Amino acid sequence: MAEHRSMQRAALLDAARSLLSEGGTEALTFPALAERTGLARSSVYEYFRSRAAVVEELCEVDFPVWAADVSAAMERAGTAEAKVEAYVRRQLELVGDRRHRAVVAISASELDAGAREKIRAAHGGLVAMIVEALAELGHEQPRLAAMLLQGVVDAAVRRIELGAAEEPTAIVDAAVSMALRGVRG
Numbered sequence: 001m002a003e004h005r006s007m008q009r010a011a012l013l014d015a016a017r018s019l020l021s022e023g024g025t026e027a028l029t030f031p032a033l034a035e036r037t038g039l040a041r042s043s044v045y046e047y048f049r050s051r052a053a054v055v056e057e058l059c060e061v062d063f064p065v066w067a068a069d070v071s072a073a074m075e076r077a078g079t080a081e082a083k084v085e086a087y088v089r090r091q092l093e094l095v096g097d098r099r100h101r102a103v104v105a106i107s108a109s110e111l112d113a114g115a116r117e118k119i120r121a122a123h124g125g126l127v128a129m130i131v132e133a134l135a136e137l138g139h140e141q142p143r144l145a146a147m148l149l150q151g152v153v154d155a156a157v158r159r160i161e162l163g164a165a166e167e168p169t170a171i172v173d174a175a176v177s178m179a180l181r182g183v184r185g
Helices: 002-023 030-037 041-047 051-076 080-093 098-108 113-136 142-161 168-184
Strands: none
Touching: 002 030, 002 041, 002 051, 002 098, 030 041, 051 080, 051 098, 051 113, 080 113, 080 142, 080 168, 113 142, 142 168
């Protein structure tokens, strides 16, 4: 029974990922989850008490996976500059991934404190790594530089998501080049 429940829970989370990546947080409703999974709406409530609870669990499951992926790319990089490039490039390579799309949709939405805290914690690890690389490059305000650098990444993510006129690879290359020139500043 427990195994069956955990399979249904996983199916609900997967359906939530799809809904979020297709239509953002407005698309994530209990009727839609019920429809996607073939469960009765009342069954969805047995697993999650609210939309916020679904979002919170997705944050708990997906954010660390995504952050670990970026972190692994940075660890493989040799120099501080290569770490900055890996930080930008890997985040942008993950844009098409449903997990990442869900994470972006969640980040953009109104979250309850619990979910926000989990996102901040997972994100904090990444920011800490990039702050370290920026300090190595001799930045006087590595924390500020890290926040601005993430702003470049977020803008590039939105540009790719929008299906802008430029090829995604051109957007990635421009973001990387801007980041590297900026951090050398």
